Amino acid sequence: MGTRAGGAAEPANDAAARVCDTGPGTAGGTTAGDTSADVAVIGGGVIGHGIAFEAIRSGRSVVLIDDAPGSGASWAAAGMLAPVSELHYQEEQLLELMLEASRLWPGFAAALDAGAAGADSPAGTGYLTTPTLAVGADAADRRALADLREVQQGCGLAVEPLTVREARTREPLLSPGISCAFDIPADHQVDPRRLITRLAGVLGAEGGVFVRRRAAGLLWQDGQVAGVRLAGGGSVRAAETVVANGLGAAALEELPAGLALPLRPVYGDILRLRVPPHLQPLLTATVRGMVRGVPVYIVPRQDGTVVIGATQREDGPSDPHAVSAGGIYQLLRDAQQLVPAVAELELLEATARARPGTPDNAPLLGRVARADGADVPGLIIATGFFRHGVLLTPAAAAVCRQLMDFTPDPRWGGFRPDRFPRIPVTSGDSPKKEAA
Amino acid sequence: MGTRAGGAAEPANDAAARVCDTGPGTAGGTTAGDTSADVAVIGGGVIGHGIAFEAIRSGRSVVLIDDAPGSGASWAAAGMLAPVSELHYQEEQLLELMLEASRLWPGFAAALDAGAAGADSPAGTGYLTTPTLAVGADAADRRALADLREVQQGCGLAVEPLTVREARTREPLLSPGISCAFDIPADHQVDPRRLITRLAGVLGAEGGVFVRRRAAGLLWQDGQVAGVRLAGGGSVRAAETVVANGLGAAALEELPAGLALPLRPVYGDILRLRVPPHLQPLLTATVRGMVRGVPVYIVPRQDGTVVIGATQREDGPSDPHAVSAGGIYQLLRDAQQLVPAVAELELLEATARARPGTPDNAPLLGRVARADGADVPGLIIATGFFRHGVLLTPAAAAVCRQLMDFTPDPRWGGFRPDRFPRIPVTSGDSPKKEAA
Numbered sequence: 016m017g018t019r020a021g022g023a024a025e026p027a028n029d030a031a032a033r034v035c036d037t038g039p040g041t042a043g044g045t046t047a048g049d050t051s052a053d054v055a056v057i058g059g060g061v062i063g064h065g066i067a068f069e070a071i072r073s074g075r076s077v078v079l080i081d082d083a084p085g086s087g088a089s090w091a092a093a094g095m096l097a098p099v100s101e102l103h104y105q106e107e108q109l110l111e112l113m114l115e116a117s118r119l120w121p122g123f124a125a126a127l128d129a130g131a132a133g134a135d136s137p138a139g140t141g142y143l144t145t146p147t148l149a150v151g152a153d154a155a156d157r158r159a160l161a162d163l164r165e166v167q168q169g170c171g172l173a174v175e176p177l178t179v180r181e182a183r184t185r186e187p188l189l190s191p192g193i194s195c196a197f198d199i200p201a202d203h204q205v206d207p208r209r210l211i212t213r214l215a216g217v218l219g220a221e222g223g224v225f226v227r228r229r230a231a232g233l234l235w236q237d238g239q240v241a242g243v244r245l246a247g248g249g250s251v252r253a254a255e256t257v258v259a260n261g262l263g264a265a266a267l268e269e270l271p272a273g274l275a276l277p278l279r280p281v282y283g284d285i286l287r288l289r290v291p292p293h294l295q296p297l298l299t300a301t302v303r304g305m306v307r308g309v310p311v312y313i314v315p316r317q318d319g320t321v322v323i324g325a326t327q328r329e330d331g332p333s334d335p336h337a338v339s340a341g342g343i344y345q346l347l348r349d350a351q352q353l354v355p356a357v358a359e360l361e362l363l364e365a366t367a368r369a370r371p372g373t374p375d376n377a378p379l380l381g382r383v384a385r386a387d388g389a390d391v392p393g394l395i396i397a398t399g400f401f402r403h404g405v406l407l408t409p410a411a412a413a414v415c416r417q418l419m420d421f422t423p424d425p426r427w428g429g430f431r432p433d434r435f436p437r438i439p440v441t442s443g444d445s446p447k448k449e450a451a
Numbered sequence: 452m453g454t455r456a457g458g459a460a461e462p463a464n465d466a467a468a469r470v471c472d473t474g475p476g477t478a479g480g481t482t483a484g485d486t487s488a489d490v491a492v493i494g495g496g497v498i499g500h501g502i503a504f505e506a507i508r509s510g511r512s513v514v515l516i517d518d519a520p521g522s523g524a525s526w527a528a529a530g531m532l533a534p535v536s537e538l539h540y541q542e543e544q545l546l547e548l549m550l551e552a553s554r555l556w557p558g559f560a561a562a563l564d565a566g567a568a569g570a571d572s573p574a575g576t577g578y579l580t581t582p583t584l585a586v587g588a589d590a591a592d593r594r595a596l597a598d599l600r601e602v603q604q605g606c607g608l609a610v611e612p613l614t615v616r617e618a619r620t621r622e623p624l625l626s627p628g629i630s631c632a633f634d635i636p637a638d639h640q641v642d643p644r645r646l647i648t649r650l651a652g653v654l655g656a657e658g659g660v661f662v663r664r665r666a667a668g669l670l671w672q673d674g675q676v677a678g679v680r681l682a683g684g685g686s687v688r689a690a691e692t693v694v695a696n697g698l699g700a701a702a703l704e705e706l707p708a709g710l711a712l713p714l715r716p717v718y719g720d721i722l723r724l725r726v727p728p729h730l731q732p733l734l735t736a737t738v739r740g741m742v743r744g745v746p747v748y749i750v751p752r753q754d755g756t757v758v759i760g761a762t763q764r765e766d767g768p769s770d771p772h773a774v775s776a777g778g779i780y781q782l783l784r785d786a787q788q789l790v791p792a793v794a795e796l797e798l799l800e801a802t803a804r805a806r807p808g809t810p811d812n813a814p815l816l817g818r819v820a821r822a823d824g825a826d827v828p829g830l831i832i833a834t835g836f837f838r839h840g841v842l843l844t845p846a847a848a849a850v851c852r853q854l855m856d857f858t859p860d861p862r863w864g865g866f867r868p869d870r871f872p873r874i875p876v877t878s879g880d881s882p883k884k885e886a887a
């Protein structure tokens with residue numbers, strides 16, 4: 016249910032976009048092996064699309080490679096742009112990147128939405144400066160949110176307490192039984208599905224090429240990465256290759272010898288619901304609740320729908336898109352505790368996807384060092400964005416552009432993908448397998 | 452979500468089936484107005500398909516008319532064949548029909564499944580003699596089930612109490628917290644989607660014709676019903692017309708003057724879930740629970756899925772297929788209370804449909820009297836089956852065949868569709884509108 020993701024990232028402007036299938040036996044399109052560009056991006060989620068957009072804006076030619084763009088973690092994402100609410104203890108460096116992303120968002124969205132007649136237009140990204148309310152269910156939740164607020168304030172973030180009455184004046188459908196409420200005006204939202212569609216449309220209109228194939232591995236030449244080897248034959252040659260395919264990154268062949276990409280799937284269930292006319296708007300702010308210590312959020316969209324999410328499961332179901340009955344139950348239970356009218360909504364979709372988690376919850380973003388200390392030329396990694404992919408999209412794109420310009424910002428050096436222990440190798444710095 | 456019903460009733464044997472579109476502008480097929488048969492059945496749910504199957508078995512030619520067969524209430528039905536559990540107070544005549552249906556089911560299923568290599572085969576109906584356990588959650592539920600058992604026993608039905616330990620020996624995943632359990636060996640199951648597919652396949656193989664159009668109204672000639680007028684033009688001429696399109700029946704034009712079909716939509720939400728391998732089988736019996744006075748059931752299928760249902764809502768949502776968030780929450784909550792492992796299942800589908808309710812919860816089944824007391828020739832009504840459509844299918848088919856043979860069984864006279872007050876008319880017995 017709710018797992019049909021086809022067409023999410025179809026370019027909005029088909030006439031301008033080139034969609035190649037470089038596989039054998041394909042009528043039309045380019046033939047195997049003859050695609051090349053300045054930049055090859057592996058992965059058609061929000062991150063891959065954002066990097067490709069930034070690369071094309073910098074004057075580079077771009078090929079984006081994905082056999083099912085927009086159908087991974089991005090398909091389930093709620094689209095909260097919430098650096099403040101997402102702050103966790105001991106993740107201050109990640110907070111700096113999230114705040115950078117937050118600063119970049121208005122310009123990033125404006126660049127995309129200008130040609131679409133605004134964020135609200137059907138062709139726009141759905142970027143909205145909706146505020147966020149953090150609310151607690153019981154006394155323990157109140158204490159937890161108050162403690163977190165001290166950390167947030169210590170980081171200079173604006174989090175203002177509201178009385179329950181004040182919160183319910185702003186949001187009349189909030190339960191009178193909540194224990195506390197905090198106003199977080201800086202946490203906003205975007206619609207990830209519309210964002211990808213818009214990014215793909217702009218990318219196509221500006222000459223970006225979409226290769227609807229699975230990337231099998233990296234091409235190497237003279238000790239540097241020279242592009243992408245496609246599953247089933249064919250390749251994309253590129254001066255810079257960006258690995259941005261989420262959990263799929265670790266499975267790519269011909270990664271640099273010894274490089275470990277410690278990604279693990281963290282499954283999440285999410286619901287999309289329609290608000291019946293007599294309850295619209297259900298909410299005007301995004302509500303992020305803590306209910307008996309477990310987070311739940313309700314994101315209102317301008318089209319009369321809301322998104323409720325998200326569980327975090329590391330249970331490894333047989334079907335990676337399997338929606339957890341217990342997860343859906345928990346989301347509905349906790350959302351109803353904060354906003355009882357949730358029971359009156361119409362369930363449109365229940366979706367589950369895996370997000371790429373990392374050991375320190377921070378992304379794997381940067382170049383990779385060889386044994387001699389120099390970076391592997393032609394290769395950038397951009398994965399492991401976990402719960403933060405949508406928020407971090409403009410920051411990831413900016414970081415990658417700086418790397419391509421060879422003007423890296425030292426602030427982000429701590430996110431290098433090679434910061435974890437390397438896999439011992441005996442054959443030096445050659446790739447795991449040198450492609451023909 | 453979960454509402455795509457296309458193809459449910461595609462004939463299994465396309466080579467043998469004739470699917471006509473008698474609409475204008477259709478290439479191929481028969482042209483408008485030239486279809487005729489001994490029997491025209493309006494409605495492609497379980498009831499319409501069952502009647503059409505019985506008619507063709509009796510040597511009659513049959514046309515079945517539906518623009519979206521199998522997509523209505525049948526699409527959501529769980530398929531419990533449960534005359535005992537479904538007994539309600541003061542519905543003894545309905546019980547007699549349900550028991551008759553229950554007696555007919557083995558032969559009905561065998562006739563269908565013989566050609567499909569058995570009920571378990573992929574082409575079969577999924578008819579299973581799975582027993583049923585009735586279980587209560589709390590002390591009040593125990594008292595309610597014990598009271599109901601007295602009524603059931605008074606009707607000669609077998610309902611045997613089990614200790615909780617006995618029940619959990621049979622079904623280890625039942626919660627130890629249930630208050631009571633009763634064994635109901637006579638309540639079985641079928642898979643309604645497979646049933647319709649199989650019925651359509653046999654019907655097609657035996658020369659039945661499917662008209663994929665909406666029926667607009669009845670054709671009249673010389674004071675009798677002469678067939679069906681199709682929406683958009685064209686018609687199906689028939690000696691007998693059976694109105695079996697559920698809630699759509701009341702909206703048919705040219706119904707007999709003064710006939711009221713007091714149908715109302717009773718919405719129900721239902722879930723389909725996959726049992727992960729380590730929990731299979733979740734249950735071997737169908738579990739029908741009473742949880743704080745509200746019924747919930749869990750039907751295990753042999754393919755490793757279970758069906759959990761069903762709410763009853765008369766709330767009239769804007770979208771008749773809208774799934775209620777509160778309903779889904781309630782089903783998951785109550786099912787988990789009886790079988791905690793339900794939380795571990797994978798949610799495949801949440802579906803909502805409207806069932807055709809009647810004032811006395813009994814079907815509208817039979818011929819309709821004119822003012823002079825004689826029945827309208829050529830017309831049989833078979834709708835209003837509410838929660839009992841799947842169980843009653845063979846009985847409805849048998850009743851209709853008896854009516855076509857002019858050998859009606861007096862036991863079913865109480866289900867005549869004209870038993871409710873008639874709409875006052877001034878123009879006598881002519882139809883609301885005489886078709887050209």
